[in-house]
Amino acid sequence: MSKKTSATHIDRRGFVKIVITFLGTIMGVVIGLPGISYFISPALKAEKKDDWIPAGELESYPLGTPTLFNFTQTKMNGWERSSQSYGVYVLREDEKKITAFSNVCTHLSCRVSWKEDEKAYLCPCHDAAFDIQGEVIHGPPPHPLDEYQTKIEDGTLYIHLQEG
Amino acid sequence: MENAFKWLDERLGLNEIYAEVLDRQVPKVNWWFTLGSASLFLAIMQGVTGIFLTIYYVPSPDHAYDSINYIMNGVQFGWLIRGIHHWGASLLVVTVFIHLLRVFFYGAYKYPREFTWVTGVVLFLLTLGMGFTGYLLPWNQRSFWATMVGTEIAGTAPGVGGFILRVLRGGTDLSAVTLARFFSMHIWILPAVAMLTVGTHLYLVIRLGISHIPGEDE
Ligand code: HEM
Ligand code: FES
Numbered sequence: 001m002s003k004k005t006s007a008t009h010i011d012r013r014g015f016v017k018i019v020i021t022f023l024g025t026i027m028g029v030v031i032g033l034p035g036i037s038y039f040i041s042p043a044l045k046a047e048k049k050d051d052w053i054p055a056g057e058l059e060s061y062p063l064g065t066p067t068l069f070n071f072t073q074t075k076m077n078g079w080e081r082s083s084q085s086y087g088v089y090v091l092r093e094d095e096k097k098i099t100a101f102s103n104v105c106t107h108l109s110c111r112v113s114w115k116e117d118e119k120a121y122l123c124p125c126h127d128a129a130f131d132i133q134g135e136v137i138h139g140p141p142p143h144p145l146d147e148y149q150t151k152i153e154d155g156t157l158y159i160h161l162q163e164g
Numbered sequence: 165m166e167n168a169f170k171w172l173d174e175r176l177g178l179n180e181i182y183a184e185v186l187d188r189q190v191p192k193v194n195w196w197f198t199l200g201s202a203s204l205f206l207a208i209m210q211g212v213t214g215i216f217l218t219i220y221y222v223p224s225p226d227h228a229y230d231s232i233n234y235i236m237n238g239v240q241f242g243w244l245i246r247g248i249h250h251w252g253a254s255l256l257v258v259t260v261f262i263h264l265l266r267v268f269f270y271g272a273y274k275y276p277r278e279f280t281w282v283t284g285v286v287l288f289l290l291t292l293g294m295g296f297t298g299y300l301l302p303w304n305q306r307s308f309w310a311t312m313v314g315t316e317i318a319g320t321a322p323g324v325g326g327f328i329l330r331v332l333r334g335g336t337d338l339s340a341v342t343l344a345r346f347f348s349m350h351i352w353i354l355p356a357v358a359m360l361t362v363g364t365h366l367y368l369v370i371r372l373g374i375s376h377i378p379g380e381d382e
Binding site: 031034035037038039041042044078079080 | 209212213216219220230231233234238239240241242244248
């Protein structure tokens with residue numbers, strides 16, 4: 001071993017430690033950061049949906065009674081194609097005024113159903129009720145039922161599905 | 165910080181471990197002696213990237229291929245993680261084998277290191293086993309037929325061949341059962357055995373020290 005020649009002299013061990021720390025950090029970052037991104041990337045994909053769903057002839061919906069229309073949409077979750085079903089209550093009050101409510105309870109996403117004799121949408125999960133305009137009558141839901149935009153073209157009703 | 169370390173060191177003996185493991189006396193050696201450490205490093209990389217792959221990979225015939233496709237095309241840096249695991253596997257086999265050759269040609273397997281050699285041979289076989297079981301997992305044409313051939317070869321062993329083939333495949337056919345058990349071997353059984361064996365191997369290397377390069381008269 002040669003004697004220390006100056007204050008900045010580093011010995012073999014010191015050098016090896018520095019090189020290992022340096023290379024180790026680089027490798028850690030090169031694998032670590034992509035690793036994090038690899039893990040969270042499915043969460044970052046904002047899935048956008050913007051579709052007009054045909055919901056049949058307007059005339060087929062009775063006046064004054066909410067009527068359920070069901071449709072399904074397929075989508076890819078990773079490597080799996082799965083279909084998701086949607087329920088829309090269409091309320092036709094007169095020729096002009098049409099409202100389309102989502103049947104998803106605004107509390108914790110159970111499905112509500114219209115009970116004609118009680119004139120209310122009832123949610124089975126935590127005993128909530130919404131009136132015919134979607135307003136909360138009682139129960140835990142924090143706000144009224146969600147509404148879909150609608151349009152009518154050539155006598156066909158369309159529902160605007162927007163997500164993400 | 166310094167005090168916290170002192171406190172821990174007094175109880176855990178960290179400095180002693182460091183001195184025993186990394187500040188060992190070694191003879192003057194050459195680059196061939198780095199291959200064991202290189203094998204260890206590559207094996208750890210395989211472990212890390214392999215764990216990452218299991219986040220998305222599904223060992224079932226109806227999803228294996230698609231899940232790998234998703235890793236390659238649907239996930240950020242999936243190509244990198246899988247690429248490292250894919251190429252690292254071959255590199256590990258090569259590195260371990262050259263390490264074995266170095267030990268052989270330097271006569272480093274001799275007394276008192278015979279058992280180190282034996283654990284090394286086990287590690288080499290485990291490395292090949294990891295390669296064999298991992299190759300089936302993508303469930304593409306190549307991996308399917310490679311495993312068909314590999315298990316058929318095992319089946320040609322006299323007497324017990326048919327039995328070995330059925331144990332490997334989990335039945336007579338190469339099926340969903342084969343895929344599931346290859347996966348289990350690949351991620352649980354072989355790595356667990358390999359970790360124990362590496363532990364023993366390194367314990368022996370540290371306990372016995374490294375052999376020197378043989379001189380001309382040896
Ligand atoms: C995953 C596989 C393996 C790992 C991680 C590994 C690791 C190591 C390490 C770090 C050393 C220290 C010296 C050096 O690097 O040359 C070593 C030495 C040794 N290895 Fe391995 N090894 C593996 C496979 C094998 C194989 C396949 C054999 C032989 C069949 C083997 C036989 C030995 C022997 C006999 C020594 C002592 C050499 C000496 O004292 O000069 N190892 N191993
Ligand atoms: S989910 Fe409907 S009341 Fe709780």
